[in-house]
Amino acid sequence: MTGNSARVQAVQNITNRIPMPAKTPESLSNLWASDVFTLSKMKESLPKDVFKSVKKTIEAGAELDVSIADVVALAMKDWALSKGALYYAHVFYPLTNATAEKHDSFISVQSDGSVISEFSGKVLVQGEPDGSSFPNGGIRSTFEARGYTAWDVTSPAYIMTTDNGATLCIPTVFVSWTGEALDKKTPLLRANAAMNKAAQRVLSLLGHTDIAPVNSSCGAEQEYFLVDANFVNNRPDLLLAGRTLFGASAAKGQQFDDHYFGAIPERIQVYMQDAEEQLYRLGIPAKTRHNEVAPGQFEIAPFFEAANVATDHQQLLMTVLKNTAKKHGLVCLLHEKPFKGINGSGKHVNWSVGNASQGNLLDPGTTPHSNTQFLLFCGAVIRGVHKYGPLLRAVIATASNDHRLGANEAPPAIMSVYLGSQLDNVFEQISNGKITGSLNAGVMNLGINTLPVFNKDSGDRNRTSPFAFTGNRFEFRAVGSGQSVAGPLVAMNTMLADSLNWVADTLESNISQGADLDTAILKTLKELIDQHGAVVFGGNGYSAEWHKMAVEERGLANLKTTADALPVLKEAYIEELFDKLGVLSPVELASRFEIYSEQYILAIDVEAKLVVSMAKTGIYPAVVKYLSELSATISSLKSNGIELDNERLVKIAAMLTSMMETVDKLSAAISQHDFSTPEEHMHFCAKSIRPLMDDVRHYADALEGEIADELWPYPTYQEMLFIK
Known part of the structure; x- marks a missing residue:
């Protein structure tokens, strides 16, 4: 191998590096959430009445009783000290896709010069970082700097441990002194609340009386690249921009399809196991790991969690992936397209809604044609994507994601919904005014006695669809690898809340005109699919025919670049959507356009x-x-x-x-x-x-x-x- 001195030295360093030995993994029972102040740990350390109050807030959305903060703070501090933490931090998520935190010591100096460990309820509940030094879109000026962080009890506190010590981390919202949201968590909590309120309206009209709070859930598949740090340190573009701005394609890329799901290289597997152990300690349910399509590309995927917690965990996961890579002499690249000519990286956001009493509201069951509850919620999603498709494009619009959308590994910029053949048929029947049944998925018989016969899924998958139904959830495939999932979740929950309110209004109108419930439901669904069925598409999303049909015949937007997409946030109908549901005020929405366009x-x-x-x-x-x-x-x-x-x-x-x-x-x-x-x-x-x-x-x-x-x-x- 020849090359200039820096390249030669880099290759020599990699060739001669001493591999980091794999650790013997601890048992999952010892690892799991060991660094998280979980409900079970609260139950052990809090008085019964205080625990019940906190639990009610977390699980039922009851109002937080701030009078219990001192008791919770003391228990949280004692637990953190037992884990070796000397500092605490309010962790929040400014409008940068990054995580922010300010560390403070538990130390309190007494009048006699001695010190004690102190952590009050007031400090737990509220912090005060600078509100003008983060992106704010003009909400805060340098001479108007006050901002607040406020404890989010629904997302558990945790210990972040590094080689330099341990810190108690408390998830918080971040708002201006004037009350506007300066973060990604506050709108997400508001959007969840709006969706819950609308969902309960629909469920009540369907005759349910025992209705638990409805929440959205999220499972985000994270793709990423790993490159040796010796190379990255000799590439100014990778160091500062996260992608290669120059580079001729190698003779071999991904054309042999030999990397995808291939044997994980030993060095990478040691890294993965190290990262996963940290994730398990933080209560992050990493489930799947594998090689992705491109050389040097990999994926990690978690189980579903409540959307707010999943969003916090996604930020933690990205932090752990990047920090752990450094320990292994690697750099984790979360740019959507770090290398030209091979696949880029996305973050497929699997999203559903449900509650403890009615279950997953996007589960069709075995006979979706008769599952009117599912059809109404699925129909509401279809309406939302059709009516607010440009918004979905805007919330995943970044300079880096523009390189990926529309390429072979990513969906196009046109927002459409894939349902699969079974549901396509059911909604076609609805449009025709009468539901007669569901197509039978059938069984898979491979013709060999020693191999099992098993039930097929009701529909195939479509990797070219940006918004695809995948059995009991929708998969938003267009989200970028380095993005926070908060923005997409805010948009999806808000558009669903709007559509569920439309469903409830239409049902009430039909019933008031004398229709029985079943007739009102069918009439509502028919009106919905007739008005919004243009967004449903099951074919090849990459084809020129679809692009022409989508725009010219179906009236769908094709916002190819971020410059095309972000101005959607200034549209009057988008401002009205967020404002009427209490998710983002006009000022907050305008600030986001300013921030994202500047970025x-x-x-x-x-x-x-x-x-x-x-x-x-x-x-x-x-x-x-x-x-x-x-x-x-x-x-x-x-x-x-x-x-x-x-x-x-x-x-x-x-x-x-x-x-x-x-x-x-x-x-x-x-x-x-x-x-x-x-x-x-x-x-x-x-x-x-x-x-x-x-x-x-x-x-x-x-x-x-x-x-x-x-x-x-x-x-x-x-x-x-x-x-x-």
């Missing part, structure tokens, strides 16, 4: 500056050196009577000239700042800056394939993806 512009600005820098200081000198050496060699050979055609020299020089001319154009484009609106600036980024970046890359990647390998300045795709 998009800044992300592209960073990438564009890296393209210029790497082209000028890395690629240009390497190619010039090669041209100089090649020219000298040709001249030397010619003086010795050996004639070589200098066509190759001229070709490379021309490519280099073209690359640098494009770099100059890109530099000029970056310097433009005279934009009247964020929308104008975003479209300039999408339509001018990004194409110029692609043009520079086109020349640079071609040059990588032409010059001597020993002169190329950056680790290559072959090295990063295949040397572990």
Whole structure:
């Protein structure tokens, strides 16, 4: 293997690294939630009446009794100290997709100079970080800095342990002094509450009297890449932007389909086991691990949990994956498209709704045609996706996810619903005005006596659908790998609440006009599917025919870029949706547009500056050196009577000239700042800056394939993806 000195050293470091030995795993019973202040631990440490009050708030959504905070704080502190924690932190989720925390010590200095450990109920319930230093979309100015964190009792406190010690972490919401939500948790809790209220209306109309609180649930499949840190440290683009801005494809990629579900490399499995042990201690139910399609790509998937807890756990999971990778000499990449030419990474959000009394409200059972409760809730989802599809596209719109949507591993930007053949048939019957039955899924008989005969699922899967029904839940497949799941869950729960309210209103209207319940239900479902069935599609979401049909015949939006999608947040009907359900005020919604548009512009600005820098200081000198050496060699050979055609020299020089001319154009484009609106600036980024970046890359990647390998300045795709 040849290469420049940094690349050679990186390969040597990897080849000669001493493997980290796999630890003997502890029993699951000892590991599970050992670092979480669970209900069972509360029951052991709290007075009975206090425990009952806390439990009622957590499980039934009862109002939090703040008078018990001192008792809970004392028990929480004693438990944390027993786990070795010396600090506590209010953990919150600002509008950055990251996690924020400020650590404070339990220490309290007494008048005689001694110290004690102290943690009061007031400190548990409320904290005060700076409200102006996080993205806020103009809600807070530097001279108006006050913000509050407030204890979210429904998400359990936990101990985060590192090599430097342990910290008691308390999940909280983060709001402005003026009351606006500055975080992702507050709107999610509001959206859950709105959905619960609407769901209970529908269930009451169906005749239920014992109705437990309805909650949404989430199970997010997390895809990620692992690259050796020696390579990443020699790639400015991976360090600062999370993706490769240059890089010619290796001769081998994913074309053999040999990585997907293949044997997990030993080094990676040791890493996975280490991460999983930490996740189990934190009560995060990691269930599945496997190789993904692309080389160097992997997946971890948890069990379903309540949406709020699942969101917190998703943030923790990303933190654990990244921090654990460092211990193993790796870097975990959560960018949606870190490598060109191979699959990117998503976060498939499996979402359902249900409660303790009626169960999973999106479970069709064996005879979905007669399960009117399921049909109403499923129909409400269909209406929501049709009416608010552009919102779903907007909440997964980022500079990084734009690279992935519509490619072979990800759904298109057009929001549609896949139901499967059985449910397609049932809703077609509804549209025709009469339900007669459900298609039989049948059995699978493989024709070999030693193999089992088993029941088939009622429908196939469609990997090209962004919003697919998968048996007893919907899978939102368009969410990006590095995103918080809070935004998508807020949108899904809010649109469902709106649709369930429409269902309840329509049922009540039909009943008031003299229809019996069954007739009212069928009439409501028929009206729903006739108005919103255009969003249901079971074919190939990648096909040109579907894109044409979706837009021209069905009126669905095709918002290809973040610049196209984010302005949806400014639409009057979206503002009305969030405002009337109490999820986001107009001010809060406007702030999110400002923040997300700025993040998009800044992300592209960073990438564009890296393209210029790497082209000028890395690629240009390497190619010039090669041209100089090649020219000298040709001249030397010619003086010795050996004639070589200098066509190759001229070709490379021309490519280099073209690359640098494009770099100059890109530099000029970056310097433009005279934009009247964020929308104008975003479209300039999408339509001018990004194409110029692609043009520079086109020349640079071609040059990588032409010059001597020993002169190329950056680790290559072959090295990063295949040397572990």
